[in-house]
Amino acid sequence: GAVVSQHPSWVICKSGTSVKIECRSLDFQATTMFWYRQFPKQSLMLMATSNEGSKATYEQGVEKDKFLINHASLTLSTLTVTSAHPEDSSFYICSAEMGSWAGELFFGEGSRLTVL
Amino acid sequence: SQQGEEDPQALSIQEGENATMNCSYKTSINNLQWYRQNSGRGLVHLILIRSNEREKHSGRLRVTLDTSKKSSSLLITASRAADTASYFCATVTGGADGLTFGKGTHLIIQP
Numbered sequence: 001g002a003v004v005s006q007h008p009s010w011v012i013c014k015s016g017t018s019v020k021i022e023c024r025s026l027d028f029q030a031t032t033m034f035w036y037r038q039f040p041k042q043s044l045m046l047m048a049t050s051n052e053g054s055k056a057t058y059e060q061g062v063e064k065d066k067f068l069i070n071h072a073s074l075t076l077s078t079l080t081v082t083s084a085h086p087e088d089s090s091f092y093i094c095s096a097e098m099g100s101w102a103g104e105l106f107f108g109e110g111s112r113l114t115v116l
Numbered sequence: 117s118q119q120g121e122e123d124p125q126a127l128s129i130q131e132g133e134n135a136t137m138n139c140s141y142k143t144s145i146n147n148l149q150w151y152r153q154n155s156g157r158g159l160v161h162l163i164l165i166r167s168n169e170r171e172k173h174s175g176r177l178r179v180t181l182d183t184s185k186k187s188s189s190l191l192i193t194a195s196r197a198a199d200t201a202s203y204f205c206a207t208v209t210g211g212a213d214g215l216t217f218g219k220g221t222h223l224i225i226q227p
Binding site (some may be wrong): 034046060095 | 149151159160161206216
């Protein structure tokens with residue numbers, strides 16, 4: 001089946017630094033990718049919808065200057081957490097949609113960010 | 117990875133009817149969640165049921181959980197055209213923080 005790869009799987013960084021997380025669709029092209037955030041044992045919260053070649057659409061309450069999303073190609077979307085702080089520590093998951101309407105959704109394995 | 121299984125994979129019903137989707141999983145869980153995805157949109161969380169709960173309601177949604185059978189069902193009553201979407205179940209296991217998603221059920225409500 002189709003695979004979505006996230007990198008890194010986990011990262012520890014110092015407060016104030018920026019961290020980039022990559023989401024790649026390995027064997028299909030994804031016009032649309034989604035970024036989610038999950039706190040421990042909590043529900044997945046949609047952060048933004050990333051469309052190739054255009055600006056991401058952010059959900060209400062998500063700071064676009066804090067969480068920079070770039071979808072430069074049909075197989076790669078990146079999420080950069082800028083000037084990270086301990087409260088940004090979380091599990092970040094991406095998903096990529098194969099095809100258009102009702103296209104199957106494939107999820108990355110997630111990236112755990114810990115900000116010290 | 118997606119180890120949960122929803123069935124049916126696709127379901128088409130008339131507006132006003134009830135829609136039932138099932139989800140099975142393989143390992144012990146902390147909780148199970150249902151999500152909806154509308155066309156071109158990301159997942160939206162619908163409801164969370166904990167492993168010590170058997171049934172939960174939220175508006176027109178009713179979720180059941182049978183841990184002995186490792187299965188859950190999502191019932192949408194009095195369906196509306198706007199309920200047309202893909203529905204995913206996801207599980208949280210005891211020692212992990214991530215979600216494991218099923219493959220989803222594509223629900224079509226015909227007006």
